[in-house]
Amino acid sequence: MRHIISILIENESGALSRVAGLFSARGYNIESLNVAITEDPSLSRMTLVTSGSEQVVEQIIKQLNKLIDVVKLIDFAENTHIERELMMVKVKTTDHTRNEIRSLAEIFRGKVLDVTASTYVIEVTGPSEKLDAFVAAIAQETILEVVRSGPTGISRGEKGLSL
Amino acid sequence: MFIEVSVELSGAQILVQSLKDEGVEYIFGYPGGAVLHLYDAIFQQDAVKHILVRHEQGATHAADGYARATGKPGVVLVTSGPGATNAVTGIATAYMDSIPMVIISGQVPSPVIGSDAFQEVDMVGITRPCVKHNFLVKDVTKLAETVKKAFYVATTGRPGPVVVDIPKDITDPNIKVPYKYPKKVTIRSYNPAVNGDKEQVKKAVDLLMAAHKPVIYSGGGVVLGEASKELTEFSQLLGYPITNTLMGLGAYPATDKQFIGMLGMHGTYEANMAMHESDLIIAVGARFDDRVTGKLDMFCPYAKIIHIDIDPASISKTVKVDVAIVGEVKNVLEQMITLIKDHKAKPQKKALEAWWQQIGQWRAVECLEFDRESPLIKPQFVIEQLYAVTKGDAYVTSDVGQHQMWAAQYYKFDKPRRWINSGGLGTMGFGLPAAIGVKLAFPDADVACVTGEASIQMCIQELSTALQYKTPIKIINLNNRYMGMVRQWQEFSYESRYSHSYMDTIPEFVKLAEAYGHVGMRVERPEDVRAALEEAFALKDRTVFLDIITDRTENVYPMIEAGKGHHDMKLRVATGTSTDRELA
Ligand SMILES: Cc1cc2nc3c(=O)[nH]c(=O)nc-3n(C[C@H](O)[C@H](O)[C@H](O)COP(=O)(O)OP(=O)(O)OC[C@H]3O[C@@H](n4cnc5c(N)ncnc54)[C@H](O)[C@@H]3O)c2cc1C
Ligand SMILES: Cc1ncc(C[n+]2csc(CCOP(=O)(O)OP(=O)(O)O)c2C)c(N)n1
Numbered sequence: 070m071r072h073i074i075s076i077l078i079e080n081e082s083g084a085l086s087r088v089a090g091l092f093s094a095r096g097y098n099i100e101s102l103n104v105a106i107t108e109d110p111s112l113s114r115m116t117l118v119t120s121g122s123e124q125v126v127e128q129i130i131k132q133l134n135k136l137i138d139v140v141k142l143i144d145f146a147e148n149t150h151i152e153r154e155l156m157m158v159k160v161k162t163t164d165h166t167r168n169e170i171r172s173l174a175e176i177f178r179g180k181v182l183d184v185t186a187s188t189y190v191i192e193v194t195g196p197s198e199k200l201d202a203f204v205a206a207i208a209q210e211t212i213l214e215v216v217r218s219g220p221t222g223i224s225r226g227e228k229g230l231s232l
Numbered sequence: 233m234f235i236e237v238s239v240e241l242s243g244a245q246i247l248v249q250s251l252k253d254e255g256v257e258y259i260f261g262y263p264g265g266a267v268l269h270l271y272d273a274i275f276q277q278d279a280v281k282h283i284l285v286r287h288e289q290g291a292t293h294a295a296d297g298y299a300r301a302t303g304k305p306g307v308v309l310v311t312s313g314p315g316a317t318n319a320v321t322g323i324a325t326a327y328m329d330s331i332p333m334v335i336i337s338g339q340v341p342s343p344v345i346g347s348d349a350f351q352e353v354d355m356v357g358i359t360r361p362c363v364k365h366n367f368l369v370k371d372v373t374k375l376a377e378t379v380k381k382a383f384y385v386a387t388t389g390r391p392g393p394v395v396v397d398i399p400k401d402i403t404d405p406n407i408k409v410p411y412k413y414p415k416k417v418t419i420r421s422y423n424p425a426v427n428g429d430k431e432q433v434k435k436a437v438d439l440l441m442a443a444h445k446p447v448i449y450s451g452g453g454v455v456l457g458e459a460s461k462e463l464t465e466f467s468q469l470l471g472y473p474i475t476n477t478l479m480g481l482g483a484y485p486a487t488d489k490q491f492i493g494m495l496g497m498h499g500t501y502e503a504n505m506a507m508h509e510s511d512l513i514i515a516v517g518a519r520f521d522d523r524v525t526g527k528l529d530m531f532c533p534y535a536k537i538i539h540i541d542i543d544p545a546s547i548s549k550t551v552k553v554d555v556a557i558v559g560e561v562k563n564v565l566e567q568m569i570t571l572i573k574d575h576k577a578k579p580q581k582k583a584l585e586a587w588w589q590q591i592g593q594w595r596a597v598e599c600l601e602f603d604r605e606s607p608l609i610k611p612q613f614v615i616e617q618l619y620a621v622t623k624g625d626a627y628v629t630s631d632v633g634q635h636q637m638w639a640a641q642y643y644k645f646d647k648p649r650r651w652i653n654s655g656g657l658g659t660m661g662f663g664l665p666a667a668i669g670v671k672l673a674f675p676d677a678d679v680a681c682v683t684g685e686a687s688i689q690m691c692i693q694e695l696s697t698a699l700q701y702k703t704p705i706k707i708i709n710l711n712n713r714y715m716g717m718v719r720q721w722q723e724f725s726y727e728s729r730y731s732h733s734y735m736d737t738i739p740e741f742v743k744l745a746e747a748y749g750h751v752g753m754r755v756e757r758p759e760d761v762r763a764a765l766e767e768a769f770a771l772k773d774r775t776v777f778l779d780i781i782t783d784r785t786e787n788v789y790p791m792i793e794a795g796k797g798h799h800d801m802k803l804r805v806a807t808g809t810s811t812d813r814e815l816a
């Protein structure tokens with residue numbers, strides 16, 4: 070099963086490689102990983118998407134917690150949460166296809182970020198499945214590039230991940 | 233009025249002073265360019281004693297042996313590049329067995345890090361998967377605090393090695409900063425558990441009281457957690473059979489009647505059969521290693537399992553358990569003892585009688601019997617004699633192979649920290665330097681290193697260290713002219729194709745020992761073994777190398793072969809003398 074794990078980690082050089090190294094050394098899946106600073110400059114927040122049996126995910130969480138640099142983590146599979154991923158897609162355009170692509174982007178609440186004579190860059194934000202659906206909806210031969218951030222997540226309400 | 237004077241020290245002096253303030257007695261090391269400032273600071277004091285090894289791997293194993301024997305952290309100092317990489321095997325060895333160590337490695341100066349400078353390796357990167365934690369010191373004003381953190385992390389919770397990598401400019405003698413060694417440090421993300429959860433402990437005790445065929449399976453965690461006394465009281469209060477892992481030997485007295493021997497691949501028949509038939513296993517500071525469990529889906533098919541461990545990641549890692557208790561084994565056992573004493577139920581007397589009767593039948597198989605009539609020296613006999621000559625009270629280190637298993641099976645350890653071996657990584661070359669570390673810690677104790685002719689050659693250079701620092705140890709070389717453990721597997725699983733498991737040239741160990749300034753003796757007949765051992769141990773102030781020529785066809789029994797369950801052991805075939813056996 071897919072799990073989104075959100076981690077508060079010391080903002081130290083090498084902290085990221087401890088997490089990445091753990092996954093490769095123990096043969097765990099890693100679908101996406103992103104990391105950036107939080108409101109507290111001593112902490113980074115990392116969101117990691119992984120999958121595996123319940124036993125494997127339990128081990129992943131224990132092993133992550135065991136890293137000295139990991140301050141706290143939350144597994145969103147067991148929580149109600151909001152999930153967002155950002156994607157930019159560069160597509161080929163022609164006079165015939167421009168309108169169609171724009172209206173498709175609108176349906177997905179996407180934005181056209183850049184326009185040239187022959188390309189659009191479209192931004193779409195949302196849960197990962199929505200981005201998958203958008204990519205599937207565009208004519209495949211027109212796609213030039215897809216860049217995705219990987220999902221980030223936050224829990225609803227007062228509960229959450231903080232010190 | 234007391235005025236706190238803050239002293240100004242260089243980074244090199246700070247490191248040495250920090251070690252002193254931490255109470256470090258010995259550092260095991262080897263100099264080089266990146267640590268010259270440090271060596272100069274070491275030269276100018278004598279509170280912290282430096283032991284100069286002959287190879288950095290030796291430094292790590294010696295520090296490790298010191299740590300295993302004393303419970304105090306072992307300290308290592310190596311230079312950058314090759315010095316650092318030479319230390320990696322020893323760091324990984326300590327990591328796998330959860331041994332507290334602090335390894336200080338020199339690094340190239342900060343400004344040139346990342347430029348492939350002379351003797352630069354990414355030590356923090358290389359050691360990341362085999363340390364509990366590591367640090368790169370970037371600021372001399374943080375050095376003392378970092379050293380304190382390193383000792384704190386290494387020695388608390390589940391212990392382990394911690395590397396502190398120090399660029400040369402940090403130890404510059406010309407840059408002085410105020411020094412103060414912190415009394416205490418905290419790390420917000422690191423809070424090891426202490427007591428067990430009350431509900432879980434109660435649940436466990438209820439299960440224990442209801443069990444009909446219980447087994448206590450205890451491991452290295454009891455030694456690491458100094459909980460031998462509690463384990464013994466707990467076991468004797470219940471009257472249940474107890475087995476130890478290779479790492480747990482000595483945590484419960486081996487000569488006690490409740491002890492049913494080691495379990496696992498080369499464990500006793502009674503221990504493995506009891507595990508297999510049991511209805512309740514309580515694992516105490518043991519980690520369900522694959523050498524213990526055998527084939528997982530056949531492991532303890534009828535048992536509920538309780539597991540006490542300080543590391544949540546050890547619990548339900550390979551074997552799913554029913555009651556998990558995270559905490560210090562000493563504290564949790566104390567909690568359990570109190571509950572057991574107050575419990576309205578008592579252990580199931582009738583069921584327990586039947587269980588002990590059953591165990592008695594398994595014991596009657598006498599799985600450790602061997603051929604005592606052989607004209608050749610049997611390795612098992614040597615260990616029995618070693619036990620007798622040292623009155624069971626020696627520190628015994630070992631290398632890796634058949635000799636290690638025989639030492640574990642035939643030397644009955646009654647005290648913790650007496651049996652010192654590399655279990656998790658299985659590092660050949662461990663035994664000799666480890667023995668030096670032990671002897672430094674306990675100069676008056678008998679220290680024996682049980683080894684094989686292949687293993688001993690992996691760190692033989694440390695014989696020179698043993699002479700320089702006057703650490704008289706006794707090396708018991710069970711010389712079977714084979715990498716016996718490899719040969720045994722080839723005999724069983726590869727139709728006796730002995731591919732590269734022997735060496736055509738083996739040194740004359742007696743001469744080699746003499747060349748290093750020690751006493752060498754060669755023993756070739758069973759009737760000479762006892763006298764040779766007595767003579768060796770009588771030479772109190774000499775290191776003695778006993779080259780004992782043993783039966784080269786001997787195998788370690790019992791054995792659970794790969795893919796088999798506990799109840800499916802290979803036992804010695806007790807017909808005739810095994811000297812009739814010709815190796816194909
Ligand atoms: C040739 C060879 C053959 C071997 N054959 C066997 C064999 O037949 N049988 C056998 O048993 N082993 C054998 N081994 C050793 C095996 O590989 C493992 O090293 C060993 O079984 C692990 O022992 P352990 O489970 O006690 O764990 P250890 O490695 O000692 O781990 C200790 C556990 O206790 C926990 N712990 C630490 N401190 C505390 C504390 N204060 N409180 C609570 N918990 C704590 C740790 O988190 C860890 O889970 C062999 C090794 C070699 C090289
Ligand atoms: C550094 C290292 N290399 C290889 C091995 C694999 N290995 C395990 S036992 C063994 C043979 C050991 O031979 P010896 O020291 O003579 O002991 P014996 O088994 O004969 O008692 C080998 C090669 C190892 N454990 N460690």
Ligand SMILES: [Mg+2]
Nearest residue numbers: 684685714716
């Ligand atoms: Mg050998």
